[in-house]
Amino acid sequence: MTYPAPFRSLASGRRRAVVIAASASVAFALAACTPAGVDDADPSDSAAGGDGGSGGDGATETITIGYIAPATGTLTGFTDGDPYMLSVVREQFADGITIDGTTYAVEIIDRDSGSDAAKAGELAQELITEEQVDLLMATSTPETVNPVVAQCEAHGTPCLTANAPWQAVVFGGGFGPDKPLEWTHHFFFGIEGFGDVDPLAWDQVETNKKVGVLWPNDSDGGAFRDPDTGYTPLVEAHGYTVVDPGAYENGTADFTSIIQTFKDEGVEIISGIPIPPDFVTFWTQAAQQGFEPKVATVGKALFFPTTVPSIPDDLGEGLAFATWWGPTFPYESSFDGTTPQEWIDDFSASPEGEGLVWNQATPLNGALFEVAKVGLEASGDPFDKEALVAAFDDINMMTLGGQIDFTSGPFPGIATIPTAMGQWEKTDDGEWEWVVVDAGTVPDLPVDRPLELLEW
Amino acid sequence: MVIVNALVQGVLLGGLFAMAALGLSIAFGILRVVNLAHGEIMTVGAYLAAVALSTLGVSVWLSLLVVVPLLGVVGYWVQRLLLQRALSLGELAPLLVTFGIAIIIPNALIELFTTNKQAIPTGDLAVRSVQVAEGVRIGVLPLLTMLVAVLLIAGTQQFLARTRAGRYMRAAADDSETLRLMGVDHRRVYAYAMGLAFAIAALAGVFFGMRQGGVTPFDGQLLVLFAFEAVIIGGLGSLWGTLAGGIVLGVAQTLAGVVSPELPLLVGNLVFLAVLVLRPTGIVRSKVVV
Numbered sequence: 001m002t003y004p005a006p007f008r009s010l011a012s013g014r015r016r017a018v019v020i021a022a023s024a025s026v027a028f029a030l031a032a033c034t035p036a037g038v039d040d041a042d043p044s045d046s047a048a049g050g051d052g053g054s055g056g057d058g059a060t061e062t063i064t065i066g067y068i069a070p071a072t073g074t075l076t077g078f079t080d081g082d083p084y085m086l087s088v089v090r091e092q093f094a095d096g097i098t099i100d101g102t103t104y105a106v107e108i109i110d111r112d113s114g115s116d117a118a119k120a121g122e123l124a125q126e127l128i129t130e131e132q133v134d135l136l137m138a139t140s141t142p143e144t145v146n147p148v149v150a151q152c153e154a155h156g157t158p159c160l161t162a163n164a165p166w167q168a169v170v171f172g173g174g175f176g177p178d179k180p181l182e183w184t185h186h187f188f189f190g191i192e193g194f195g196d197v198d199p200l201a202w203d204q205v206e207t208n209k210k211v212g213v214l215w216p217n218d219s220d221g222g223a224f225r226d227p228d229t230g231y232t233p234l235v236e237a238h239g240y241t242v243v244d245p246g247a248y249e250n251g252t253a254d255f256t257s258i259i260q261t262f263k264d265e266g267v268e269i270i271s272g273i274p275i276p277p278d279f280v281t282f283w284t285q286a287a288q289q290g291f292e293p294k295v296a297t298v299g300k301a302l303f304f305p306t307t308v309p310s311i312p313d314d315l316g317e318g319l320a321f322a323t324w325w326g327p328t329f330p331y332e333s334s335f336d337g338t339t340p341q342e343w344i345d346d347f348s349a350s351p352e353g354e355g356l357v358w359n360q361a362t363p364l365n366g367a368l369f370e371v372a373k374v375g376l377e378a379s380g381d382p383f384d385k386e387a388l389v390a391a392f393d394d395i396n397m398m399t400l401g402g403q404i405d406f407t408s409g410p411f412p413g414i415a416t417i418p419t420a421m422g423q424w425e426k427t428d429d430g431e432w433e434w435v436v437v438d439a440g441t442v443p444d445l446p447v448d449r450p451l452e453l454l455e456w
Numbered sequence: 457m458v459i460v461n462a463l464v465q466g467v468l469l470g471g472l473f474a475m476a477a478l479g480l481s482i483a484f485g486i487l488r489v490v491n492l493a494h495g496e497i498m499t500v501g502a503y504l505a506a507v508a509l510s511t512l513g514v515s516v517w518l519s520l521l522v523v524v525p526l527l528g529v530v531g532y533w534v535q536r537l538l539l540q541r542a543l544s545l546g547e548l549a550p551l552l553v554t555f556g557i558a559i560i561i562p563n564a565l566i567e568l569f570t571t572n573k574q575a576i577p578t579g580d581l582a583v584r585s586v587q588v589a590e591g592v593r594i595g596v597l598p599l600l601t602m603l604v605a606v607l608l609i610a611g612t613q614q615f616l617a618r619t620r621a622g623r624y625m626r627a628a629a630d631d632s633e634t635l636r637l638m639g640v641d642h643r644r645v646y647a648y649a650m651g652l653a654f655a656i657a658a659l660a661g662v663f664f665g666m667r668q669g670g671v672t673p674f675d676g677q678l679l680v681l682f683a684f685e686a687v688i689i690g691g692l693g694s695l696w697g698t699l700a701g702g703i704v705l706g707v708a709q710t711l712a713g714v715v716s717p718e719l720p721l722l723v724g725n726l727v728f729l730a731v732l733v734l735r736p737t738g739i740v741r742s743k744v745v746v
Contacts, residue, residue: 072563074674077571217718246717251678253472254706254720256465257713260458276573277678280668287583288595306572310670312582356570 060096062105063382065372066127066136069365070144073115077304078140078163081362084352086110089369092335099377108369109133113144121147128155134382135160135375137368140361142168142219149173149184158388159184160372162364162401166190166414167223181413183385185392187371187404188364191224193419194322195234197440198271198297201320201421202240204438204451207269207294209240212262214272214282217247220300224273231271243267250275255282259291270296276307287315292456297321297421305357308424309432316424318454320437323422325360325401328436330444333400334370343400364417367401402442418442423451457591462714464592466707471602472664474702476683478608478695479657485693486629486649488547489539492554494657494683495676496561501527501658502665502675503565506574516578520662524655531654535647565673575670582666601663605702608656609695616695625649685728691738700740 067086069079086108093106109131113120120138127133128151137160138148145164150173152159161169167190175181202209213231215221224231225244232242245261259282262270270293274282279301286292297320301307308316325331327341338346343363347353371392376382378391393413396405402417409415418441422434435448476498483491491497501523508519534557542549584596616622624645627635632642664679665671682705690701705724712723731739 072566074562074571076566080570248713248717249721252709252713252717252720253679253682254465254469254710254713256462256710257458258717260461260714261717276672277668277675284582284667284669285595288585289593290585304571304573306575306670310573310575310577310668312578312666312669313580315583357572 060103060105061383062107063097063135063376064107064109064131064133065369066124066131066133067108067110067368068113068120068123068127068136068138068144068148069110070115070120070140071110071112073113075113075115075140075144077359078361079365080356081347081353081359082110082365084347084350085362085366087350087352088335089366092369092373097373097376099382100380104382113138115143117143117147120144121151124148124151125155128152128157133157134385135372135388137161137372139163139365139368142172145169145186146173149181149186152183153181156183156385158385158392160368160375160392161186162188162368163361164188165193165220165223166409166411166416167229168219170411170414171229172219172223180411183389185371185389185395185406185413185415187367187406187415187417189324189416189419190410191229191231192234193324193416193441194224194271194273194297194299195231197322197419197421197438199235199238199240200440201297201438201451202269202295203238205295205453208266209269210243210265210267211235211240211269211271212243212245212265212267212293214258214270214274214279214298215244215247216250216274216278218250220273221247235271240269248278250278252278253281255285256289258282259286259289262293263289263291268294270298272298273300274298276301276304280307280311283315284312287313287456292454294453295320295451296454302424303360305359308434314426316432317426318423318452320421320423320451321434322419322440323360323434323436324417324419325363326420326422326434326436328446328448329402329420329442331363331400331402332398333366334374334397335400338400340400363399364401367399367404370399370401371395371397371404420445421451425452457589458714459711460589461592462710463707464588464594465598466710467703468594468598468602468706469710470686470699470703470706471598471605472660472667472679472702473682473686473705474699475601475605475608475656475660475663476679477686477690477698477702478605478612479653479655479660480683481687481690481693481695481698482612482649482656483653484687485695486625487535487539487550487646488629489543489550489554489650491653492551493557493561494554494653495678495680496558497527497531497654497657497676498661498664498679499565499671499673499676500561501661502576502671503569503574504658505662505665506576506671509576510574516576516662516666520659523662524658527658528651528655530651532647532651534654535650536643539650540643540646562673562676569673571672573670573672576662576665577669578666582669597663597667601667604659604663605699608659609699612652612656613695621645621648682724685724689728689731689739691740694738694740697738697740701738704739 096103096105111123135158138145140163142164145161215224243265245258302321344358375392379388396407404415406415420440420442421438423437424434437451439445480494504523505519539550542553582597585593587593628642628645635642686701690697708727709720709724712719
């Protein structure tokens with residue numbers, strides 16, 4: 001589930017500069033090289049070597065792990081739980097890790113990509129060549145992951161990434177059957193996480209099986225629209241027809257014509273991956289213009305926990321979405337057995353979690369470190385890059401973010417996680433929450449209640 | 457009917473664009489400052505309304521009474537303390553200052569409020585609509601936005617034309633040296649103008665927030681490109697031009713949408729480019745100064 005809106009808005013920031021470039025050409029140059037949202041202040045590097053391991057000359061050797069995530073800028077929603085997650089992880093690594101009887105200190109260097117792809121690539125290069133990290137990790141959207149993967153592949157550095165649709169990382173990064181990922185391991189779901197699970201929820205209710213889709217003109221929309229590897233063949237296999245009005249641009253201010261198309265075609269189901277503001281515009285206009293579908297399963301826009309409650313007039317009630325993590329998911333941390341519900345409780349009670357609502361991205365960011373630890377332990381020698389990459393190949397483990405299995409992925413170096421279907425509802429005391437309405441591909445996930453039709 | 461509906465929706469969309477464009481037009485017309493942070497000022501306005509709502513429980517309409525003047529004051533001091541000094545460094549310096557502000561504001565908002573959307577609920581206002589003909593429905597909020605935009609433009613026009621402060625502003629835009637010779641502090645006049653621009657931006661931001669049901673730190677960027685385009689299509693510095701520019705842009709987008717959903721932004725941008733090439737002074741016969 002990527003969220004390329006930031007990229008769009010960055011681009012529009014540039015275009016905005018172009019508009020006035022007629023009067024001031026400097027602005028464009030500036031806009032081009034100083035992306036909005038970049039925070040140049042270096043985030044804290046904190047050595048977690050509790051035993052005072054001091055780099056090369058001490059008695060203890062130190063394993064250096066780089067972690068690149070968008071801590072500022074438009075993608076911050078993916079990482080706002082990271083300060084808490086990193087504090088938990090650093091505590092886990094405080095005493096170092098023991099590999100074949102030798103204890104190594106672990107230093108985690110976290111860097112902020114500023115939600116900018118170019119910055120992510122620069123940081124990756126810096127961490128590889130100057131900090132000489134033994135393992136580099138990156139998370140949250142192809143905009144962060146892909147440039148880091150490219151640097152790792154070029155420099156031959158072990159790389160572990162998450163939280164971006166795997167098709168966007170593999171095919172979007174220029175990899176494929178002829179050019180496999182040599183140094184990178186990535187885990188997340190892809191289009192199948194939507195296309196295989198959405199129909200399971202739709203099957204629960206009576207509809208005319210006509211699905212109107214909102215696929216914007218961006219990399220995600222293009223991947224979903226692909227006639228062979230996209231979304232359409234997956235849902236057609238379940239007997240549904242897709243009505244695609246076309247690739248609208250992110251930031252479209254008026255959805256009148258799309259709504260008209262859906263009305264004319266008699267669409268009863270809405271699906272897609274619009275960015276949050278576009279979905280709110282669409283949904284509000286649909287209500288204004290009397291378009292009343294029976295079911296809506298919408299990705300991306302509903303990922304952020306505050307989108308649905310903010311939709312005017314409680315129109316968010318009953319919206320459904322493919323989800324990969326929640327309080328009832330049967331997962332547990334390999335560090336200490338923490339379950340999702342315990343994690344949410346601890347996060348809410350922690351000072352780092354104050355004022356924040358838990359989201360689904362943080363546990364997967366944390367799972368990166370769980371996988372890293374197990375991989376390092378299995379490698380025998382953490383400084384042997386090839387042994388470390390080979391160790392990841394054999395990983396099949398339970399983490400807080402779910403089962404990570406690199407032995408049976410759809411592509412070498414890729415592990416997919418299952419998804420389920422959640423539906424938003426307003427509780428009696430006016431709070432918003434979502435409940436599981438279909439277990440989808442998640443094994444042993446309890447289903448709270450069946451899918452309910454939208455009420456208009 | 458589909459075409460008629462698209463036309464109607466386009467005109468109403470133009471109202472939103474025009475409201476967003478008005479503050480820009482004032483800042484440029486009077487101060488010759490291209491305010492790159494305009495969208496972010498709108499965002500701040502919407503945040504203040506959301507905060508007033510969540511902490512004090514006052515309605516959006518009531519919060520406008522505080523938010524709009526407050527940002528006006530902020531605009532006054534931003535001009536006096538930052539932009540005025542930057543102006544003395546050269547013509548481009550204020551542009552760079554506003555660019556910096558445009559980067560600082562969203563990240564400061566994230567620090568203060570996280571990226572979570574801050575709700576600006578208006579009950580069913582945002583989804584209510586009136587059926588005017590078969591297949592043509594007019595949303596109440598878009599209509600209201602249009603009305604407010606028209607009133608705002610008319611009000612600003614009257615203010616500039618008829619009041620002493622307005623005359624000073626026009627004079628400052630024409631020839632600030634002479635204004636100084638007449639014993640008027642042009643810096644204060646500039647600051648009042650920027651205050652006006654900020655206040656109107658805040659109002660536009662709140663209306664955009666109501667439309668979206670709330671506000672997130674980067675929302676300003678979404679609308680500000682259209683605002684710039686509306687200003688240029690309408691004619692730099694022309695107030696009624698912003699309305700005309702907004703409507704032209706809105707209609708271009710919705711009509712293009714009827715042809716194909718891929719087209720609205722493209723056609724909107726093409727119209728903008730065409731105006732820039734064929735009629736760089738804008739479609740409304742613009743007085744270069746307001």
